[in-house]
Amino acid sequence: xxxxxxxxxxxxxxxxxxxxxxxxxxxxxxxxxxxxxxxxxxxxxxxxxxxxxxxxxxxxxxxxxxxxxxxxxxxxxxxxxxxxxxxxxxxxxxxxxxxxxxxxxxxxxxxxxxxxxxxxxxxxxxxxxxxxxxxxxxxxxxxxxxxxxxxxxxxxxxxxxxxxxxxxxxxxxxxxxxxxxxxxxxxxxxxxxxxxxxxxxxxxxxxxxxxxxxxxxxxxxxxxxxxxxxxxxxxxxxxxxxxxxxxxxxxxxxxxxxxxxxxxxxxxxxxxxxxxxxxxxxxxxxxxxxxxxxxxxxxxxxxxxxxxxxxxxxxxxxxxxxxxxxxxxxxxxxxxxxxxxxxxxxxxxxxxxxxxxxxxxxxxxxxxxxxxxxxxxxxxxxxxxxxxxxxxxxxxxxxxxxxxxxxxxxxxxxxxxxxxxxxxx
Ligand code: ADP
Numbered sequence: 001x002x003x004x005x006x007x008x009x010x011x012x013x014x015x016x017x018x019x020x021x022x023x024x025x026x027x028x029x030x031x032x033x034x035x036x037x038x039x040x041x042x043x044x045x046x047x048x049x050x051x052x053x054x055x056x057x058x059x060x061x062x063x064x065x066x067x068x069x070x071x072x073x074x075x076x077x078x079x080x081x082x083x084x085x086x087x088x089x090x091x092x093x094x095x096x097x098x099x100x101x102x103x104x105x106x107x108x109x110x111x112x113x114x115x116x117x118x119x120x121x122x123x124x125x126x127x128x129x130x131x132x133x134x135x136x137x138x139x140x141x142x143x144x145x146x147x148x149x150x151x152x153x154x155x156x157x158x159x160x161x162x163x164x165x166x167x168x169x170x171x172x173x174x175x176x177x178x179x180x181x182x183x184x185x186x187x188x189x190x191x192x193x194x195x196x197x198x199x200x201x202x203x204x205x206x207x208x209x210x211x212x213x214x215x216x217x218x219x220x221x222x223x224x225x226x227x228x229x230x231x232x233x234x235x236x237x238x239x240x241x242x243x244x245x246x247x248x249x250x251x252x253x254x255x256x257x258x259x260x261x262x263x264x265x266x267x268x269x270x271x272x273x274x275x276x277x278x279x280x281x282x283x284x285x286x287x288x289x290x291x292x293x294x295x296x297x298x299x300x301x302x303x304x305x306x307x308x309x310x311x312x313x314x315x316x317x318x319x320x321x322x323x324x325x326x327x328x329x330x331x332x333x334x335x336x337x338x339x340x341x342x343x344x345x346x347x348x349x350x351x352x353x354x355x356x357x358x359x360x361x362x363x364x365x366x367x368x369x370x371x372x373x374x375x376x377x378x379x380x381x382x383x384x385x386x387x388x389x390x391x392x393x394x395x396x397x398x399x400x401x402x403x404x405x406x407x408x409x410x411x412x413x414x415x416x417x418x419x420x421x422x423x424x425x
Contacts, residue, residue, distance in 0.1 A: 003193050007185045014181030019174045026170050030163065037155055038130075042114040045132040049112070049148050052076070053136040057143065075149040081135070081142040091149065096121050100129065100149065107147060108133040116152070128152045197265075204261035207254045214254060218247045256387040260370065263394050270313045270398045277308040277317075277348060281341055284321040292329050292337060299325070302340035310348050310421055312399050320395040323388040324352040324415050330384065332356030335412070347401075348419045355412040364405050368393045 078088035091097050099119040108115045114132040121127060129149050136144040221244040224230075225237075232240065262268040285301050292299040310317075321339075328337040335355030342349055359367060363374045373386040396403045401419035408414060 003189055003196075006189055007182070010185035010188065011178065011182045014184060015174065015178040018177035018181065022170045022173050022177070026166050030159070030166070034159070037152075038116065041130055041150065041152060042116075042132075045114045045130050045148060045150060046112060048074070048150075049132045049134040049146055052148065053134050053146055056136050056146075057138055077147040077149070078136070078144045079147075081145055087144050094149075096127050096129075099127070107131050111135050126153065126156065128156050200261055200264045203257055204265060207258035207261060210250075210254045211258070214247060214251050218244065218251060221247055253385050253387070256385060256391060259391055260387065260394070263398075268398075270316060272311050272313060275310050275312050275314050275317060277310050277341060278303050280314065280317060281321060281339065281350075284318050285325060285339055288322065288325045288329065291326070295329060295332070296334065297329060297332055298336040299329070300336055300338045302338060304342050306343065308341055308343060308348055308421075310399075310419060312419070316395045316398065320392050320417070321350075321352075323392045324350075324417070327384075327388060328352050328354035328356065328413075328415075332412070343421065346421050348421055350417040350419070351414060352417075353412065353414045355410075358411050359405065359407045359413050361407065364407060367405070368403075 075090040075094055076088055077086070077091045079085065080087055091100055094100065096119060099121060100117075103117050103119060106115065106117055108131055111134050112132070114130055116128060116130045119127050119129070129151055132148045134146050135142045136146050221240060225240050225244060259268070281301065281303065285299055289299045325337065325339060328339075332354045333356065337355075338351070338353040340351045340353070359374060366372045367374070368389050369386075370390045371386040373384060393403055396417055396419070399419045401417060403415065403417050406414045406416065
């Protein structure tokens with residue numbers, strides 16, 4: 001599960017980088033293509049104005065006779081030098097004449113200079129023109145200023161179709177890239193997966209092996225404590241008590257580690273049965289009420305009159321309730337711990353509310369991490385290892401539910417667990 005998420009994350013990163021490269025290459029190609037077309041057309045335009053000018057001087061014929069309008073869609077416009085007198089005008093006949101004249105300021109103002117103009121006609125169609133300007137020389141005197149226009153819009157519209165193809169091809173490449181990324185991500189996490197597996201097996205084996213000697217030691221320590229025939233000094237009696245408590249702590253730690261390791265290895269068996277939640281909660285709260293009493297806290301139960309029947313694992317659900325209620329008691333100095341359960345939209349909603357020390361917003365994000373404790377000194381004194389909530393989370397996930405925490409302004413925290421009443425199996 002964890003590695004599946006990691007693999008997905010890596011695949012997304014690989015695909016993202018690959019997509020960026022594809023987009024950059026495709027954009028680069030389009031820009032390069034457009035640039036080379038424009039450079040070529042500008043050069044041709046330069047050649048054309050020079051050629052048309054020379055021809056005019058030689059033959060006296062006006063540049064760009066009508067046939068070239070049909071073929072190359074070039075338009076000529078000639079002015080008498082030094083005045084606004086129009087010697088020749090093909091622009092007025094064009095469908096975008098008005099727009100071309102409106103852009104007059106943008107026409108080239110230097111001889112043999114070529115510029116490109118973009119304009120929109122009344123139907124909002126985009127037109128791209130390149131304009132070149134030159135002087136037609138008759139001997140040493142200027143006979144006319146010649147402007148030549150050429151419509152390049154077709155390139156643009158043809159390129160649009162090509163861009164669609166390029167985009168489709170890019171999408172195809174990105175999909176292939178995602179497939180390759182998924183494969184590579186799988187390969188790159190394989191050694192980590194193996195290492196993790198070995199480490200998990202080690203934790204599981206070590207916890208398992210430690211259980212028996214710890215149980216034996218616990219029984220032995222209890223036996224010695226209860227041996228009233230032997231006279232122990234006060235020091236030995238105290239040491240025995242400390243030993244017994246530490247063995248109990250170790251036992252709890254080993255049990256928690258084993259539970260987590262089994263779950264990680266996917267061998268944790270969760271047998272489902274019909275559980276009467278009202279009874280389960282009453283029993284669990286009953287057991288823990290002694291702890292609450294010892295700390296001078298009130299433990300209150302709020303259950304609806306209806307029976308809440310859930311498909312789940314009785315032992316694991318009991319463990320979940322124990323962790324949450326035990327924490328509420330551990331991290332409260334006074335007040336009431338309220339545990340409630342109700343049915344809401346086909347869900348069982350369990351709330352464990354306390355009036356204790358609360359949890360900072362920054363810590364809320366982390367309390368479900370293994371071995372995370374907000375106040376290490378305090379939780380050690382309370383006997384915690386920071387493994388309760390991670391186990392609670394796993395139990396909730398095994399029951400396809402959710403767990404969230406609210407830290408209340410007035411102080412205290414509230415853990416809310418939502419479990420589906422009918423699980424999908
Ligand atoms: P622990 O065994 O240390 O209690 P948990 O995993 O159960 O470990 O909890 C992790 C940390 O979250 C605790 O150390 C504590 O700081 C904080 N915490 C859990 N429950 C509560 C609560 N009801 N009120 C305040 N803090 C809590």
